[in-house]
Amino acid sequence: MSERPLCILGIESSCDETGVALVSAPAQGPVQLLSHALHSQIDMHQAYGGVVPELASRDHIRRVVPLVRQVMSEAGRTLTDVDVVAYTRGPGLAGALLVGAGVACALATALGKPMVGVHHLEGHLLSPFLSADPPEFPFIALLVSGGHTQLMRVDGVGRYELLGETVDDAAGEAFDKSAKLMGLPYPGGPHLSKLAESGDPKAFELPRPMLHSGDLDFSFSGLKTSVRTQLQKLNLLDDEVALAKAMANVPAGPLADLAASTQAAIVEVLVKKSLAALKATGLKRIVVAGGVGANRLLRQQLNQAGERRGVRVHYPEMHLCTDNGAMIALAGAMRLQVGMAVLRRDPVFDVQPRWDLSKI
Ligand code: KG4
Numbered sequence: 001m002s003e004r005p006l007c008i009l010g011i012e013s014s015c016d017e018t019g020v021a022l023v024s025a026p027a028q029g030p031v032q033l034l035s036h037a038l039h040s041q042i043d044m045h046q047a048y049g050g051v052v053p054e055l056a057s058r059d060h061i062r063r064v065v066p067l068v069r070q071v072m073s074e075a076g077r078t079l080t081d082v083d084v085v086a087y088t089r090g091p092g093l094a095g096a097l098l099v100g101a102g103v104a105c106a107l108a109t110a111l112g113k114p115m116v117g118v119h120h121l122e123g124h125l126l127s128p129f130l131s132a133d134p135p136e137f138p139f140i141a142l143l144v145s146g147g148h149t150q151l152m153r154v155d156g157v158g159r160y161e162l163l164g165e166t167v168d169d170a171a172g173e174a175f176d177k178s179a180k181l182m183g184l185p186y187p188g189g190p191h192l193s194k195l196a197e198s199g200d201p202k203a204f205e206l207p208r209p210m211l212h213s214g215d216l217d218f219s220f221s222g223l224k225t226s227v228r229t230q231l232q233k234l235n236l237l238d239d240e241v242a243l244a245k246a247m248a249n250v251p252a253g254p255l256a257d258l259a260a261s262t263q264a265a266i267v268e269v270l271v272k273k274s275l276a277a278l279k280a281t282g283l284k285r286i287v288v289a290g291g292v293g294a295n296r297l298l299r300q301q302l303n304q305a306g307e308r309r310g311v312r313v314h315y316p317e318m319h320l321c322t323d324n325g326a327m328i329a330l331a332g333a334m335r336l337q338v339g340m341a342v343l344r345r346d347p348v349f350d351v352q353p354r355w356d357l358s359k360i
């Protein structure tokens, strides 16, 4: 790498957030976030109770160029200052990914600069390196997003070993699907966790799937079934009027209790499996990344468990927990720093909707 820090533009468009960011990467040492901008499509998808892929792609098309302009202007730079264009190559929705990849390719080609395709989960797991308390390698990464729940051993940039993962629903999906059954808006995670604040986590006995499976895998689909059964017993299932009445009793109603019990079940499994991964590897550091990493109970319980065991727990800044362009620019930058970035200069791009992080 040259003496002058490199200026890397990052573009994220794998799901329902268009994120763009600019970072400055010295040859070695911390990468600096110069500016970042985000447009969330949550309001648009809320009416459908989940992400509509075609609408997501069209909205990325509308948002991405204005967001690029915004980050350049906020950083006081121009496009000619950009040395490398990083974009999310996968995993994610194919159409949504193609928008970011296409724009990255067009920009890089027009500027005569290389581009680098980034793995979305690598972005998440490296995102704490932009925080005030960055981790040191090696560490355990608990990746908990809407589509993934994985425990990885991370020995350095690009050195990832999968220790365990979900065999069915992801933790974020368990939050979202349970919340949907409870009549809460999309995305369910933050809404369910807000409702849980006024509920009793011991009110309902919900299963802790695979808690004692002896491995580091997870399973969350049974939890959603139990939530459904409890709602049925409460005569709240598929009855919008009854749900609305139950909502009127919040705080203190059975719905808040069920939300608190659901959150407690998901968090307990995540914390216990994380501790098992730390014990199995002997490592004393863990990074929590992905949207569910914003969950307050998860943070509280991991912090407490970590303190008792002399384990350091690292998180991305709260606003960088969910999808964003900063983590994509950062991952591209950190790969460049260690000479592991695959730089492309030809005006061709591809995306990988399904892509295994431990195989990159
Ligand atoms: O990482 P992310 O933004 O997107 C994916 O790559 O999937 O994660 C989104 C997931 C959703 O399932 C959302 O409900 C969940 O993160 N989430 C939360 C919270 N904030 C976001 N789950 C629980 N508690 C939260 N506070």
Ligand code: ZN
Pocket (backbone or CB within 6 Å): 120, 124, 145, 146, 290, 291, 322, 323
């Ligand atoms: Zn994500």
